Amino acid sequence: xxxxxxxxxxxxxxxxxxxxxxxxxxxxxxxxxxxxxxxxxxxxxxxxxxxxxxxxxxxxxxxxxxxxxxxxxxxxxxxxxxxxxxxxxxxxxxxxxxxxxxxxxxxxxxxxxxxxxxxxxxxxxxxxxxxxxxxxxxxxxxxxxxxxxxxxxxxxxxxxxxxxxxxxxxxxxxxxxxxxxxxxxxxxxxxxxxxxxxxxxxxxxxx
Amino acid sequence: xxxxxxxxxxxxxxxxxxxxxxxxxxxxxxxxxxxxxxxxxxxxxxxxxxxxxxxxxxxxxxxxxxxxxxxxxxxxxxxxxxxxxxxxxxxxxxxxxxxxxxxxxxxxxxxxxxxxxxxxxxxxxxxxxxxxxxxxxxxxxxxxxxxxxxxxxxxxxxxxxxxxxxxxxxxxxxxxxxxxxxxxxxxxxxxxxxxxxxxxxxxxxxxxxxxxxxxxxxxxxxxxxxxxxxxxxxxxxxxxxxxxxxxxxxxxxxxxxxxxxxxxxxxxxxxxxxxxxxxxxxxxxxxxxxxxxxxxxxxxxxxxxxxxxxxxxxxxxxxxxxxxxxxxxxxxxxxxxxxxxxxxxxxxxxxxxxxxxxxxxxxxxxxxxxxxxxxxxxxxxxxxxxxxxxxxxxxxxxxxxxxxxxxxxxxxxxxxxxxxxxxxxxxxxxxxxxxxxxxxxxxxxxxxxxxxxxxxxxxxxxxxxxxxxxxxxxxxxxxxxxxxxxxxxxxxxxxxxxxxxxxxxxxxxxxxxxxxxxxxxxxxxxxxxxxxxxxxxxxxxxxxxxxxxxxxxxxxxxxxxxxxxxxxxxxxxxxxxxxxxxxxxxxxxxxxxxxxxxxxxxxxxxxxxxxxxxxxxxxxxxxxxxxxxxxxxxxxxxxxxxxxxxxxxxxxxxxxxxxxxxxxxxxxxxxxxxxxxxxxxxxxxxxxxxxxxxxxxxxxxxxxxxxxxxxxxxxxxxxxxxxxxxxxxxxxxxxxxxxxxxxxxxxxxxxxxxxxxxxxxxxxxxxxxxxxxxxxxxx
Numbered sequence: 001x002x003x004x005x006x007x008x009x010x011x012x013x014x015x016x017x018x019x020x021x022x023x024x025x026x027x028x029x030x031x032x033x034x035x036x037x038x039x040x041x042x043x044x045x046x047x048x049x050x051x052x053x054x055x056x057x058x059x060x061x062x063x064x065x066x067x068x069x070x071x072x073x074x075x076x077x078x079x080x081x082x083x084x085x086x087x088x089x090x091x092x093x094x095x096x097x098x099x100x101x102x103x104x105x106x107x108x109x110x111x112x113x114x115x116x117x118x119x120x121x122x123x124x125x126x127x128x129x130x131x132x133x134x135x136x137x138x139x140x141x142x143x144x145x146x147x148x149x150x151x152x153x154x155x156x157x158x159x160x161x162x163x164x165x166x167x168x169x170x171x172x173x174x175x176x177x178x179x180x181x182x183x184x185x186x187x188x189x190x191x192x193x194x195x196x197x198x199x200x201x202x203x204x205x206x207x
Numbered sequence: 208x209x210x211x212x213x214x215x216x217x218x219x220x221x222x223x224x225x226x227x228x229x230x231x232x233x234x235x236x237x238x239x240x241x242x243x244x245x246x247x248x249x250x251x252x253x254x255x256x257x258x259x260x261x262x263x264x265x266x267x268x269x270x271x272x273x274x275x276x277x278x279x280x281x282x283x284x285x286x287x288x289x290x291x292x293x294x295x296x297x298x299x300x301x302x303x304x305x306x307x308x309x310x311x312x313x314x315x316x317x318x319x320x321x322x323x324x325x326x327x328x329x330x331x332x333x334x335x336x337x338x339x340x341x342x343x344x345x346x347x348x349x350x351x352x353x354x355x356x357x358x359x360x361x362x363x364x365x366x367x368x369x370x371x372x373x374x375x376x377x378x379x380x381x382x383x384x385x386x387x388x389x390x391x392x393x394x395x396x397x398x399x400x401x402x403x404x405x406x407x408x409x410x411x412x413x414x415x416x417x418x419x420x421x422x423x424x425x426x427x428x429x430x431x432x433x434x435x436x437x438x439x440x441x442x443x444x445x446x447x448x449x450x451x452x453x454x455x456x457x458x459x460x461x462x463x464x465x466x467x468x469x470x471x472x473x474x475x476x477x478x479x480x481x482x483x484x485x486x487x488x489x490x491x492x493x494x495x496x497x498x499x500x501x502x503x504x505x506x507x508x509x510x511x512x513x514x515x516x517x518x519x520x521x522x523x524x525x526x527x528x529x530x531x532x533x534x535x536x537x538x539x540x541x542x543x544x545x546x547x548x549x550x551x552x553x554x555x556x557x558x559x560x561x562x563x564x565x566x567x568x569x570x571x572x573x574x575x576x577x578x579x580x581x582x583x584x585x586x587x588x589x590x591x592x593x594x595x596x597x598x599x600x601x602x603x604x605x606x607x608x609x610x611x612x613x614x615x616x617x618x619x620x621x622x623x624x625x626x627x628x629x630x631x632x633x634x635x636x637x638x639x640x641x642x643x644x645x646x647x648x649x650x651x652x653x654x655x656x657x658x659x660x661x662x663x664x665x666x667x668x669x670x671x672x673x674x675x676x677x678x679x680x681x682x683x684x685x686x687x688x689x690x691x692x693x694x695x696x697x698x699x700x701x702x703x704x705x706x707x708x709x710x711x712x713x714x715x716x717x718x719x720x721x722x723x724x725x726x727x728x729x730x731x732x733x734x735x736x737x738x739x740x741x742x743x744x745x746x747x748x749x750x751x752x753x754x755x756x757x758x759x760x761x762x763x764x765x766x767x768x769x770x771x772x773x774x775x776x777x778x779x780x781x782x783x784x785x786x787x788x789x790x791x792x793x794x795x796x797x798x799x800x801x802x803x804x805x806x807x808x809x810x811x812x813x814x815x816x817x818x819x820x821x822x823x824x825x826x827x828x829x830x831x832x833x834x835x836x837x838x839x840x841x842x843x844x845x846x847x848x849x850x851x852x853x854x855x856x857x858x859x860x861x862x863x864x865x866x867x868x869x870x871x872x873x874x875x876x877x878x879x880x881x882x883x884x885x886x887x888x889x890x891x892x893x894x895x896x897x898x899x900x901x902x903x904x905x906x907x908x909x910x911x912x913x914x915x916x917x918x919x920x921x922x923x924x925x926x927x928x929x930x931x932x933x934x935x936x937x938x939x940x941x942x943x944x945x946x947x948x949x950x951x952x953x954x955x956x957x958x959x960x961x962x963x964x965x966x967x968x969x970x971x972x973x974x975x976x977x978x979x980x981x982x983x984x985x986x
Contacts, residue, residue, distance in 0.1 A: 092282075094289025094365045124366030126282050132366040169367060172341065174318045176367070199364060 023157035027150045027166060027191045034150025035168060035193060037070050042142035042154060042182075044162040049141040053077035059123065059133055061089045066123055066133030070169070075118050075139045082110040090126035097121050097137050120167060120176065132199065134169050159184045170196040214507060218500035219493065226492040234485040238478045245474030246444065249392070250433035253446040253463050256390040260448065260461055263386065267376060268346050268359050271307060275361030275372040278303045285365045288314060293322060300324055300372065309374045311356065314363075315340055316370035326352050326375065339454045340371045347453035350402045351375055358453045394465045395438060398450065399424070401458045428460055441466040506533040510540055522548045561634045563613055564620035572633035572641055576693040579643055583687055589646040591653045594682040594700035595623065595660065597638035598712040602858060603675060611670045615677060618668055626663035627656060641700075646685075657681050657715040665713065680707035681715035689718045702726050732785050735771065740794055744770050747802050748965035752817070752936055752958045755950055762815040762849065764958065765803040766965050767795070787823040796824040797833040800848075804837040806968045807847055811975060817849040817879060822856040826863075831870055838874070845875030851902065852878065854886045868896055879936070884920065893931060900955070901928050905939025908959070911948055918948065925952045 027038040051074035060067045062084040073079060083089050083105055091102040091111075097119025102111045115121065118139035125131035136143075144152035165179040172194040182189060211217035278284055278299065287295035296314055301324050304312040311325035313336065321333040328336065332351060339349070345360040356375040363370045376382075383396045390396075399406055399421065406421045420436055427434045428447045436445050443464040450459040506528070513523045522544055525537045559571035567575065579590050597619060604612035616638060623640050624632050631643040644656055660681060668675045682704025690696030699718040702725075707716035739745055746768045754761035769777045786792040800818050807816035824830060838845055850871060856864055868878055879900035880892070884907050892898075903924055910917035921937070928935045937949050940959030949957055966974075 094286055094369070099290070122365065122367040124364075129280065129364070129366065134367075196368070199366070199368075 020156035023154040025152045038146045038168040040152045044158045044160045051141045072136045080112045095121040215500040215504040219497045222496040223493045249470040271359035271374045279361040279363040311375035313373040347451040348459035349453035438464040567633040569635045591644040592700045593642040594704045595640040598678045600638040622663040626659045678713040684718040750965040764817040801837045804841040804843045808841040808843045815847045819851045825856045849877040851881040900934040902936045
């Protein structure tokens with residue numbers, strides 16, 4: 001799925017009138033260890049390029065967990081929530097980007113939610129507190145997530161002044177978000193962030 | 208150690224001191240232990256209270272946290288928080304807060320917005336609160352709006368952290384009172400907080416903490432040990448516990464204090480009781496020691512007192528109790544007293560009793576005499592003093608020996624005692640005895656007693672086979688008329704005794720005043736006699752002895768005359784006894800010999816001089832020397848000196864007398880026996896000594912012509928003398944008829960007024976110078 005987005009972004013970069021140069025970002029925690037699953041978004045000034053939804057976005061409930069834990073979708077995407085567990089689930093989101101509630105749907109039932117505003121949507125299950133997942137709804141085509149080494153790269157980042165945001169579910173900042181303005185020539189950035197410990201009941205074995 | 212007057216006091220003091228020291232030491236140790244124990248007890252109670260408070264704190268924390276977590280998980284609540292539905296949030300929060308009885312509660316969003324109920328929170332505090340929560344603090348003490356509170360938070364997960372529910376429970380005085388009530392001891396609790404503005408007493412019952420005290424508290428927080436500090440003006444035992452704070456930089460301390468006075472009140476009571484017991488014990492010990500010391504020292508004190516009384520002459524006995532050393536001491540003391548008494552009695556006996564007869568001696572007699580005088584002065588009574596002197600005791604002593612004399616004295620003492628039963632009898636020495644007779648109205652009792660004594664003594668007595676007929680003379684003086692004191696009375700009795708002796712012995716005589724006058728005369732005579740030699744008042748007269756064979760004067764007898772300056776010529780019969788008594792006869796006799804020899808040296812060679820020598824002079828005077836010196840000085844031939852002695856010189860001396868007589872005879876001095884025929888006229892003398900001459904006593908001569916017996920006796924004497932080759936001289940020849948008779952009997956020479964009276968030395972010389980044979984014609 002990530003590759004698809006990157007693919008999309010690459011296409012968008014190619015279409016840009018501005019010259020584009022690769023931009024590398026690295027995110028580490030307070031102790032210098034790489035932070036994965038941080039979502040890095042670039043907002044070049046005066047240039048808006050949205051990503052377009054492509055394919056199906058699925059956040060399944062399986063083994064009393066959301067799978068996957070983090071999903072990045074473009075604005076306007078529809079995400080289905082299939083219940084693969086024998087129990088019922090009550091999926092909800094209080095996030096301002098998308099507030100919804102999928103009350104008590106049973107096994108093999110699926111619901112589809114349309115995400116039409118950019119932002120982070122924190123998912124929970126009202127029945128099972130330990131279930132947690134995030135959907136980042138992005139309105140920028142330059143959106144990437146860090147790999148296991150904490151790296152994220154933009155191959156087609158325009159050579160223009162830009163604003164960059166870094167979000168992580170456990171990042172200690174209001175909204176879990178930090179942002180930084182970058183110069184057109186700045187092609188490499190390092191972010192050192194402070195993370196909260198993950199919630200104790202949270203099972204994060206799948207990634 | 209300062210000196211004590213009594214052993215008892217010293218023992219009491221020392222033992223009481225010892226006991227007191229021990230008791231005080233024990234008491235002090237106990238007291239210290241009590242105080243320490245009380246202090247430890249308080250400390251442990253404080254720590255227990257601290258632990259209780261910990262539990263309470265945790266309980267409350269858990270309660271609040273549970274409630275907060277419950278609320279934070281409520282779906283509606285979470286929806287309200289997530290959607291910013293303030294009204295719903297606050298109502299839900301208020302609902303839970305009131306259920307928990309918590310006044311203040313907050314919701315802090317992940318963005319840092321604070322929504323509160325109960326207590327509004329300033330911007331600064333909001334940030335601080337958010338930061339603390341964001342740092343992960345979910346429980347602890349924080350000061351909000353100037354008051355310390357126990358904050359408990361719970362995160363709101365939806366499902367990510369969207370905020371926190373915070374309950375703030377007041378740590379106010381009410382809370383503290385609750386804690387204080389929970390405690391087993393009446394402690395005072397307070398929480399003090401330092402929230403960067405410095406320490407402040409945040410709640411509780413300890414307003415106005417001083418900086419110094421805060422320092423003290425801080426210092427003891429880490430040690431978790433109790434310490435002392437002043438709380439509200441009282442010394443208190445305190446314990447400080449650190450409380451978790453909500454903000455990392457804040458600090459909070461729970462202070463538990465217990466007023467020391469209260470804490471140690473029981474201990475103080477115990478100590479007081481202990482002190483009283485100690486005091487009581489001391490008193491008891493003092494009393495017991497005093498008693499015990501008394502038991503030990505009482506016998507000593509009794510001994511001490513007894514010894515004092517013994518020293519003052521009392522014969523005391525100490526009561527003996529038990530068998531210990533003190534009892535033995537008391538026994539020894541008693542024995543000692545007994546022996547002292549015995550010894551005193553013995554000494555008294557020696558001092559006051561005559562050893563020979565066992566009768567009281569002179570010393571005791573004098574005491575008794577004084578006693579009688581005092582008694583007489585007291586009741587006006589009379590008493591008589593009888594002085595006894597055995598007749599002829601000296602003769603018995605000399606002839607039978609001293610043991611016989613002693614036997615006589617003992618027997619005499621016994622007899623006097625028997626006769627004078629009920630009266631005081633004493634022996635003054637020698638053969639002198641006295642009887643003190645207390646008189647009633649009956650004056651005849653004196654005579655009766657004197658006669659009884661005479662009769663008792665005049666009983667035959669056999670000593671060593673010799674039968675004796677002892678007799679005594681008694682002189683009696685009556686006090687106080689015959690003597691105002693002992694000395695005078697004794698002199699009076701002595702004078703009376705003289706009189707009795709004079710009266711012929713074996714009789715008694717009363718003192719009369721005339722006796723006293725005579726005694727005075729005699730004393731005067733003694734005094735004058737002493738001066739007579741110096742004053743040359745003596746004079747020798749010479750009476751010629753006429754030799755009947757050769758019809759011429761053959762000898763002169765020197766006769767002593769005393770020409771007294773006021774009384775004229777005093778007869779030798781008067782003064783010689785006095786001179787003998789006083790011993791003056793010795794120098795006088797020596798003078799006589801010297802004077803007589805000196806005169807006789809001028810006389811014709813056939814004329815001798817005869818000198819009378821007294822027995823006293825013979826025994827006491829150095830007669831031999833006197834005679835030798837006189838002969839040597841005058842050149843008189845010894846055979847011209849004739850010593851005239853009487854038989855009385857044989858009464859004492861015995862062998863010594865004979866030796867002296869022989870010595871004189873050895874010199875060539877002639878010895879004549881004077882007054883022959885009177886006295887004992889023991890023929891044994893004639894046998895034992897070769898006298899040159901016997902002088903027939905004048906009493907025979909005077910009776911020569913009138914009594915037949917006298918003639919026969921004179922004849923016998925002259926016959927005897929002629930037979931023994933001894934010359935005879937007849938004394939006191941006054942008549943021619945007597946002379947004729949004497950010639951007939953063959954008497955060698957005569958002496959008397961018929962021929963010549965005694966004449967002065969000058970006349971004798973004149974007689975010779977005239978060459979007169981004046982005296983011859985008489986014959």
